[in-house]
Amino acid sequence: MPTPTVVRRRRAIKAGLGLLALSILAAIIARLYLRHIAAPSPEKLSGLTGNKTELRGLANQERPRAANIISARFVETGVGIAQSADGNICVAQDFVR
Numbered sequence: 001m002p003t004p005t006v007v008r009r010r011r012a013i014k015a016g017l018g019l020l021a022l023s024i025l026a027a028i029i030a031r032l033y034l035r036h037i038a039a040p041s042p043e044k045l046s047g048l049t050g051n052k053t054e055l056r057g058l059a060n061q062e063r064p065r066a067a068n069i070i071s072a073r074f075v076e077t078g079v080g081i082a083q084s085a086d087g088n089i090c091v092a093q094d095f096v097r
C-alpha cells in the first residue's frame with residue numbers, strides 16, 4: 001500500500017526542519033571557532049594601550065593627513081613650538097621623505 005500524501009509531507013517538513021537546525025548549529029560553531037582563532041588586531045600586536053589606540057584613531061579621523069605620523073614613506077620629522085605674547089602656544093610638525 002502506498003504512503004499517504006500527508007505522511008510524506010510531514011516527513012519532508014521534519015527533514016527540512018532537521019536540516020535547518022543542523023545548518024544553524026554549524027553556523028554558530030563556525031562563528032565561535034573563527035572568533036577564537038582570529039588574528040589579533042595590529043594595536044594588540046604593537047602593544048598599544050587602549051588610550052593610545054583611541055588617540056591615534058581620533059587623530060586619523062579628524063585629519064586625513066595625520067596618517068603621515070605612521071607612514072613608512074616619511075623618515076624624518078621637524079617640530080616647531082612658539083608662544084605668543086598673550087600665552088597662546090602654536091605647534092607645527094613637518095614630515096620629510
